[in-house]
Amino acid sequence: MQKREPLTAFLFLTPALLLVGVFGVLPILHSVFLSLFRWSLKPGPFLGLGNYEEIFGSLWSLAWVAGLAALVVFAFRGTRSSRAAVRWAGRLTLAATLGGLFVLLGVSWADGDSDFFRSLVVTFWFVLGTVPFQMLFGLVLALGLDAKFQGKKALRSLFLVPYVVPVVASAGVFDLLFSLRPESMANQILHGVGMAPAQWLREPRGLFQLAGLSPGPDPWLALWTSGPSLALVCILIFNVWIYSGYYALIFSNGLAAIPREVYEAAKLDGVGGGRLLFRIILPLLSPTSYFLALLGVISTFKAFTSVFILRDAAVGGATDPTSVYIFFTFFRGLRYGYAAALAFVLFLLVLGLTLVQRRILERRVFYG
Amino acid sequence: MDDRAVRWRRAPGEWFLRVGFLTAAAFVAVVPLLWMVANALKSGGETITRASANPFDPLFWPTTPLWTNFVQVWLDDDFGSYFVHSALIAGVTTAGVLLTSILAAYAFARLRFPGRETIFSGLLATLMIPEVVTVLPNFLVVSALGWVDTLAGLTVPFMAGAFSIFLLRQFIRQIPETLFDAAQIDGASHLRTTFSLVVPLTRGPLFTIAFLEVTASWNSLQWPLLVAQTPRWRPLSVGLARFLSGVGPQIELRMAASLIALVPIVLFFLMAQRQIHETLMKSGLQE
Structure with missing residues (x-):
């Protein structure tokens, strides 16, 4: 019996690992292979790094970006050093290389695939405009639910309904709630507070720009300083609406795992209110928050359906995060080799971000 | 858990705040879907003439539900x-x-x-x-x-x-x-x-x-x-x-x-x- 365990394990694991391998892991290698060709519907000629050259504008930019990215990783490790001098050198190098990388990406944006680099900016706003809000609302809802009262179960279920409903269907509703008509829900709310109707999903201008702030003369910098387009903000609101209840569910589980003795001890010591929340509950919840932050950032790179339904051709891609941009590159553009190159660049970016995020957040997680 | 339940009974104001807040949040979660239901039952004209963002407003709802929309779709x-x-x-x-x-x-x-x-x-x-x-x-x-x-x-x-x-x-x-x-x-x-x-x-x-x-x-x-x-x-x-x-x-x-x-x-x-x-x-x- 004992001797046959590895064989049994092999047989039990084969179906799952085969499927995950073929459809989950192999595609990454397959992408690298495809990205070296001009491949549009049918296999085409070998291009080498030609597709990457097109993305970054020139092979020089590509080499610089790769070099600086490596330097960022190196400097980041330096900031973790136990020696103060190395930490400071690391911090300075990190600031310098990140600044350099920003300028360099501006050059690539100008010379290379500007739509791709803009989609990265959109993705950045996507993360910033959804994850913190979902976490905040989820936490507040979970804290609200963390008591005994009538109707708790019904409320808890209602919060999850937006997460369960098919995104295609609920996006159809938000499309109309944010419609241009003066009687749409969003415009009525604006009317209620005495403001003129807005263009919502058809507004390519940035939020800060609409608020009257000048984005500055440099076009690459302006892409950031004008803020997320109002059209994108509508999509972000929709995403926060979908996920807040789900985050509340996960936070509820985290709260339920805090032992009752902790509350009793806090009460005996006269600790309550804000101090109980910030000094005791939040640190004890940090593994849950860590899990949700990681999950949130990753799922941003998967965001597809909400944008696909709510995007308006009139805003010229101002709402498209990288996932959607890549999809259209091969779905409508039929440029398979090029899309594969974009996808591989995105993969490396996600990989890097995940590692950095883990390093940064892990230190703040309290595992009791 | 019981301990905390007792605390709420002692502080009705806090209980009220809690349930009030959660109800408001549930309202936000559900209103878009109520809007979907209400408008699925309106006539084409009513979706424009009868418009409201507030489910407690009769204008939010159709005058008479039009079930034939489903048949047509x-x-x-x-x-x-x-x-x-x-x-x-x-x-x-x-x-x-x-x-x-x-x-x-x-x-x-x-x-x-x-x-x-x-x-x-x-x-x-x-x-x-x-x-x-x-x-x-x-x-x-x-x-x-x-x-x-x-x-x-x-x-x-x-x-x-x-x-x-x-x-x-x-x-x-x-x-x-x-x-x-x-x-x-x-x-x-x-x-x-x-x-x-x-x-x-x-x-x-x-x-x-x-x-x-x-x-x-x-x-x-x-x-x-x-x-x-x-x-x-x-x-x-x-x-x-x-x-x-x-x-x-x-x-x-x-x-x-x-x-x-x-x-x-x-x-x-x-x-x-x-x-x-x-x-x-x-x-x-x-x-």
Whole structure:
């Protein structure tokens, strides 16, 4: 019996690992292979790094970006050093290389695939405009639910309904709630507070720009300083609406795992209110928050359906995060080799971000 | 828990604040869907003349509910067969996931073999891979296999997932050792143990995985847009997306069609939710 365990394990694991391998892991290698060709519907000629050259504008930019990215990783490790001098050198190098990388990406944006680099900016706003809000609302809802009262179960279920409903269907509703008509829900709310109707999903201008702030003369910098387009903000609101209840569910589980003795001890010591929340509950919840932050950032790179339904051709891609941009590159553009190159660049970016995020957040997680 | 309940009874003001806030939040969660229901039942003219953002305003609702919108949508497009396709795709995918996951989770939780922890962490790492990276190569593979516009193409790539294996493994590890010893003394094989001991004891998590898989499959859009190109296996998500982009500005028809796609999955959720909450509470996900 004992001797046959590895064989049994092999047989039990084969179906799952085969499927995950073929459809989950192999595609990454397959992408690298495809990205070296001009491949549009049918296999085409070998291009080498030609597709990457097109993305970054020139092979020089590509080499610089790769070099600086490596330097960022190196400097980041330096900031973790136990020696103060190395930490400071690391911090300075990190600031310098990140600044350099920003300028360099501006050059690539100008010379290379500007739509791709803009989609990265959109993705950045996507993360910033959804994850913190979902976490905040989820936490507040979970804290609200963390008591005994009538109707708790019904409320808890209602919060999850937006997460369960098919995104295609609920996006159809938000499309109309944010419609241009003066009687749409969003415009009525604006009317209620005495403001003129807005263009919502058809507004390519940035939020800060609409608020009257000048984005500055440099076009690459302006892409950031004008803020997320109002059209994108509508999509972000929709995403926060979908996920807040789900985050509340996960936070509820985290709260339920805090032992009752902790509350009793806090009460005996006269600790309550804000101090109980910030000094005791939040640190004890940090593994849950860590899990949700990681999950949130990753799922941003998967965001597809909400944008696909709510995007308006009139805003010229101002709402498209990288996932959607890549999809259209091969779905409508039929440029398979090029899309594969974009996808591989995105993969490396996600990989890097995940590692950095883990390093940064892990230190703040309290595992009791 | 009791202790905290007592505290609320002593502070009715705080209780009021709490329930009031939660009710307001639930209101925000549900209003867009109420709006969907209300407008699915209006006439074309009423969607414009009777408009309100407030469900307590009679203008939010139709004067008389117009059920014929559903009939019109149902006849305009082939929603009946989209339904059947979506149900079959969800059912087959879910059955596949449950089978591959329970076997793999049993191996990871109960069997000793070289490289167990390494393989498991490798499996978990696949959760980090964005779908857009895998979707194009997978489409080429599925095309090469001749699976475009087939049930296999729509289901097989999703028949295994790291998350469900992870969740089941957590639960199998919580099953007392003595039960496995007893099974071994009775001479049960690992396969037998899996299906007659582990499966009955992990009904809750299996059910939760089934629910998550059915929902994910029912709601997925990106992959079926590529693989279900003809009406032959077109699922509801793609059918609805096409309907919405083709129907024009008729709000009542858009909302009626969306409601049709939403009702089965919401009913399923309301039936399943108690079990799901229970499972996630016990899953140890917070650790």
